[in-house]
Amino acid sequence: MPELATASSADGTAARWCVIGRDARGGWGAVELAPDGARSAAVSIALDRLADFVEQRERAASLRWVWHDTARQYAPLLAAGVRVERCHDLRLCHQILRHAGSVGEPAQLRGAPEWNAPPEAATAPVAPPADAPPTLFDVVAEPRRSRGVPDGLAEALDEFDRQRSALASAREPGRLGLLLAAESAGALIAAELSAAGVPWDVDEHDRVLSEALGPRPAPDAKPARMLEVGAMVRRELGSPDVPLDSPPRLLRVLRAAGIEVDSTSQWELAQHEHPAIAPLLHYKKLARLLTANGWAWLDEWVRDGRYRPLYVPGGVVTGRWASSGGGALQIPRQLRPALRADPGWTLVSADVAQLEPRVLAAMAGDRAMTEAGAGKDLYAGIVESGAVATRQEAKLAMLGAMYGATTGESGRLVPRLRRAYPAAMDLVDEAAAEGARGGWVSTWLGRSTQPPGQEWEHVQSSASMPDATGRDEAAARRAARDRGRFTRNFVVQGTAAEWALCWIADLRQRLAAFAPVEVSQAARASGPIFSRRPHLAFFLHDEVIVHAPVAHAVAVAADVRESARAAGLLLFGDSAVEFPLDLRIAERAAKE
DNA sequence: GGTGAAAGCGCG
DNA sequence: AAAGCGCGCTTTCACC
Numbered sequence: 001m002p003e004l005a006t007a008s009s010a011d012g013t014a015a016r017w018c019v020i021g022r023d024a025r026g027g028w029g030a031v032e033l034a035p036d037g038a039r040s041a042a043v044s045i046a047l048d049r050l051a052d053f054v055e056q057r058e059r060a061a062s063l064r065w066v067w068h069d070t071a072r073q074y075a076p077l078l079a080a081g082v083r084v085e086r087c088h089d090l091r092l093c094h095q096i097l098r099h100a101g102s103v104g105e106p107a108q109l110r111g112a113p114e115w116n117a118p119p120e121a122a123t124a125p126v127a128p129p130a131d132a133p134p135t136l137f138d139v140v141a142e143p144r145r146s147r148g149v150p151d152g153l154a155e156a157l158d159e160f161d162r163q164r165s166a167l168a169s170a171r172e173p174g175r176l177g178l179l180l181a182a183e184s185a186g187a188l189i190a191a192e193l194s195a196a197g198v199p200w201d202v203d204e205h206d207r208v209l210s211e212a213l214g215p216r217p218a219p220d221a222k223p224a225r226m227l228e229v230g231a232m233v234r235r236e237l238g239s240p241d242v243p244l245d246s247p248p249r250l251l252r253v254l255r256a257a258g259i260e261v262d263s264t265s266q267w268e269l270a271q272h273e274h275p276a277i278a279p280l281l282h283y284k285k286l287a288r289l290l291t292a293n294g295w296a297w298l299d300e301w302v303r304d305g306r307y308r309p310l311y312v313p314g315g316v317v318t319g320r321w322a323s324s325g326g327g328a329l330q331i332p333r334q335l336r337p338a339l340r341a342d343p344g345w346t347l348v349s350a351d352v353a354q355l356e357p358r359v360l361a362a363m364a365g366d367r368a369m370t371e372a373g374a375g376k377d378l379y380a381g382i383v384e385s386g387a388v389a390t391r392q393e394a395k396l397a398m399l400g401a402m403y404g405a406t407t408g409e410s411g412r413l414v415p416r417l418r419r420a421y422p423a424a425m426d427l428v429d430e431a432a433a434e435g436a437r438g439g440w441v442s443t444w445l446g447r448s449t450q451p452p453g454q455e456w457e458h459v460q461s462s463a464s465m466p467d468a469t470g471r472d473e474a475a476a477r478r479a480a481r482d483r484g485r486f487t488r489n490f491v492v493q494g495t496a497a498e499w500a501l502c503w504i505a506d507l508r509q510r511l512a513a514f515a516p517v518e519v520s521q522a523a524r525a526s527g528p529i530f531s532r533r534p535h536l537a538f539f540l541h542d543e544v545i546v547h548a549p550v551a552h553a554v555a556v557a558a559d560v561r562e563s564a565r566a567a568g569l570l571l572f573g574d575s576a577v578e579f580p581l582d583l584r585i586a587e588r589a590a591k592e
Numbered sequence: 593g594g595t596g597a598a599a600g601c602g603c604g
Numbered sequence: 605a606a607a608g609c610g611c612g613c614t615t616t617c618a619c620c
Binding site: 265268320330403405407492493 | 605606607608609610611612613614615616617
């Protein structure tokens, strides 16, 4: 699996790194590093020759590009039709190494604050005009730190040295190195996903909207169906002007009508009997659809038959991706029919069945839980083992175990899992205890939590002062429990994110190996790199969608499964834990 | 008039 | 007033 190898690649060839960045004269510079540390002389590249240079070197040698920020560096290359196989993203890797508890000598890295930049959206923030007079706020506040990271070649070389030293000092450099490679591969994939886009059927989307809301209304007008349903709510409440879109005011009206709710959220409304409730819930559904994914969203985010959200790799503390713009993390199931392959192509969709519990079973080496998930639905396996009575109970108990539920039905079921799967439960319980103590925990590959903030420490120390009140002590216990739930979930969610990165990184390489097909007119919307081969089109935590020529669909599906197997092997070796997929090949493509 | 918090709800 | 983790986005409303 060459993609994820670091120090040397698994295909037997010595890995070489090519570090690139801006040179002192404003052009580009490149320096190649051999595994033994030998450096080539710096090569200068004219501004407009960078894409050519990268393509040439990529073809000539097995390289890992080292650059400051994939989000900024790779998008222009993709636009120029250049794909790269591997990279090392200095910004993302810095974030991981800086906080990794297993790094023995982090001091040098932590002494390079300019690389400690938070993930940012692909669109650069608008800088204030340089000639604007400083406001009072500017004078009082700390100097504004640059939001980006240095993009110079010299800085990149220095930072790469620091990162290699830090990695070498880690307790398990192999694992942490794998994480750095996986994270960087994820950054490449995120850029490629935005470039390729999700094939999106605007007519189907419009049909879903019209069916629910009525025809598209004039700008600033409410759709017909919303007006009708709103009128029903008003009639049932006996009030001509119910403020449907303002929760605080709606709450007052509901209480005046005798509906004793404390909020206007749907789960609470659903618990009351009143003729106004059904239409009100209906109205809220419609309003949500309209504002979140209505015609305005369609106009803004879908162009040329492609939905192009922005992904933020490493944007979540656990290592999951975040998104910024386009709402890729929250496409409602209702709109899934709008994901539609181009003519002659199809969508291969897969999601992992119960990824997080399976990851937990593998981490903990829990044989009973592994057995419960072998060859079948994990929750069904838990029921078979006799721990709980129904699949629903198994799911509720498992989520409660991983999230730290203490009350309600979920909390009530957790002790049964503790008896049936002590190894798995010990692992999450220990992670929670460590977090509650103020300590740090790590994922399987070594992504660590940051230490608790000053506020948290302050609450804890206040509670141990001689004059601490009962209230102080309660607040400290609550904060400790809160952090414990976070660290409990961190180890599982974060390791699941690592598994998923390995899965899609492996799959990406397999897809790139497909023989190219003739380009169809529609497929060109994916851009020069993606219109001739199967390519990733969507990724969300534990599911993936591949856009593929129909002729390749079955082979792609096999690769998706094979990559899942490879990810399990890469992370957990010969652990018996299986990662079964729910996999579908879409039947309908767009009309010719 | 712009900003930020909170409510509410969509996703895993 | 969600119980129980992690997010983003839209809207309203209080405030400067």
